[in-house]
Amino acid sequence: MITLKDLLFPRRCPVCDRPVKPAGSLICRECADRLRYVGEPACMKCGKALQDKRQEYCFDCSRKKHLYDRGVSLYHYGSVKDCIYRFKYGGRQEYAAFFGQEMARRLGRQIVAWRPDALVPVPLHPRRLRDRGYNQALLLARETGRRLQIPVLEDWLLRVKNTRPQKLLDGRERQNNLKKAFKISRNDVKLNTIVIIDDIYTTGSTVDEIAAVCRRHGVTKIYFAALSIGNGRT
Ligand SMILES: [Zn+2]
Ligand SMILES: [Zn+2]
Numbered sequence: 001m002i003t004l005k006d007l008l009f010p011r012r013c014p015v016c017d018r019p020v021k022p023a024g025s026l027i028c029r030e031c032a033d034r035l036r037y038v039g040e041p042a043c044m045k046c047g048k049a050l051q052d053k054r055q056e057y058c059f060d061c062s063r064k065k066h067l068y069d070r071g072v073s074l075y076h077y078g079s080v081k082d083c084i085y086r087f088k089y090g091g092r093q094e095y096a097a098f099f100g101q102e103m104a105r106r107l108g109r110q111i112v113a114w115r116p117d118a119l120v121p122v123p124l125h126p127r128r129l130r131d132r133g134y135n136q137a138l139l140l141a142r143e144t145g146r147r148l149q150i151p152v153l154e155d156w157l158l159r160v161k162n163t164r165p166q167k168l169l170d171g172r173e174r175q176n177n178l179k180k181a182f183k184i185s186r187n188d189v190k191l192n193t194i195v196i197i198d199d200i201y202t203t204g205s206t207v208d209e210i211a212a213v214c215r216r217h218g219v220t221k222i223y224f225a226a227l228s229i230g231n232g233r234t
Contacts, residue, residue: 014083014095026098036079037106038072038229046204047072048229060232066204067211068222072107073201073229074099080228084199088136096136099227100143107225108148114223117191118153119145120214122198122206123182125162140227141197150195157210158183171203178209184217193221201226 002024010019015031022029041053045061047070056062077084086092087099111119121137129135138154145152161181166174194214196207201224211222 011094011097012092014080014087014092014098017086017092026101034079036076037074038076042072045070046201046229048232049076058232060203064204067208067215068196068204068224071201071204071207071224071226072110073226074103074106075228077200077228077230084228088199089132091133093134093136093139096139096143100140100147103140103144103225103227104147108144111144111150111195111223111225112148114193114195114221116150116193116195116221116223118151118156118194119197119225120153120157120194120210122196122210123157123159125159127162137198140199144197144225153189153191153194155185156189157213158185166202166206171205174203174205175209178205182210182213184213187217191217191219194219194223196222196224197226198224199227201229203232 006023010023011026012018013020013028013031015034016028018028020026020028038047038049041050041055042048043050043058043061044056045066046058048058048060050058083095087095119141121135121141123137124132124135138152141152159181160183163177163181166177169177196210198206201207207224214222
């Protein structure tokens with residue numbers, strides 16, 4: 001249905017960034033075909049697409065022990081790189097409606113099967129939140145949680161260290177950079193199972209660091225659902 005709001009403030013398409021066609025939808029019909037979903041076969045740990053279905057784990061996961069249980073991602077990063085850039089840094093909060101819908105539609109069954117107590121978005125440091133104005137992972141978690149009827153914990157996990165951007169660092173530096181970066185704000189919330197929500201999964205060091213903190217606070221099952229996943233080595 002096209003509302004007056006759609007006519008006055010046309011929603012932008014997450015792919016081409018122009019007003020969506022047809023108006024009233026969340027993405028242009030043609031643009032939807034340009035997004036590449038992660039399919040099967042997939043790594044049993046991080047969910048990255050694999051070339052060979054006889055493989056159980058990707059190159060990264062067969063060499064590195066992760067602290068989380070398992071994860072899934074929606075898109076190949078390469079196909080949404082520019083969209084995610086605008087979603088994070090370009091003020092395009094409105095993209096969350098489409099991305100959250102797709103997370104729920106394509107990953108919802110898996111997320112619900114994990115029976116999480118809550119979705120936990122990867123937090124931003126308060127200074128970065130002030131600069132950017134919003135946390136894209138929180139917007140994603142809200143949209144996804146609303147559709148799947150899973151609560152979102154907004155201020156339970158905090159980012160207490162303003163870390164350097166992970167993309168500028170290599171594997172070991174990434175892990176060190178994140179040491180003591182996260183903290184849990186309150187002890188009265190007892191959780192058994194959580195799903196961490198983020199926009200990009202690359203090496204898994206952020207999810208691992210969060211998983212370590214959460215386990216120390218008694219969370220036993222820690223999963224993640226990301227909007228996109230890098231190729232890495234398979
Ligand atoms: Zn478009
Ligand atoms: Zn993997």
